[in-house]
Amino acid sequence: MIDVDKVISVYRGRPGCMCGCRGKHRYASKFRAVAGKQRGYDVTDDEVSDRSVKLVVAKLERDPSTKIEDGIAYVDTGTRRYVAYLE
Numbered sequence: 001m002i003d004v005d006k007v008i009s010v011y012r013g014r015p016g017c018m019c020g021c022r023g024k025h026r027y028a029s030k031f032r033a034v035a036g037k038q039r040g041y042d043v044t045d046d047e048v049s050d051r052s053v054k055l056v057v058a059k060l061e062r063d064p065s066t067k068i069e070d071g072i073a074y075v076d077t078g079t080r081r082y083v084a085y086l087e
Helices: 029-039 050-062
Strands: 007-013 023-027 067-069 072-076 081-086
Touching (some): 007 029, 007 050, 023 029, 050 072, 050 081
Antiparallel strands (some): 067 072
């Protein structure tokens, strides 16, 4: 369903704002430079986590409510929001 090798970044956190105040963004090491360019400043070492990317993708794949639209896979469980931004 979701090719983890094409995931630039993921977000997991409480529903609501997704700026990072209610959760965390993590970036795939493979796309670190691309992600930094997209957001306008460098991705730091503590923001890179291939493990976190894989965990969020696994959660998205297990949930039948997951939607994929415009290069974004996402699901809102009511208490958590999981998002994967695809290449």
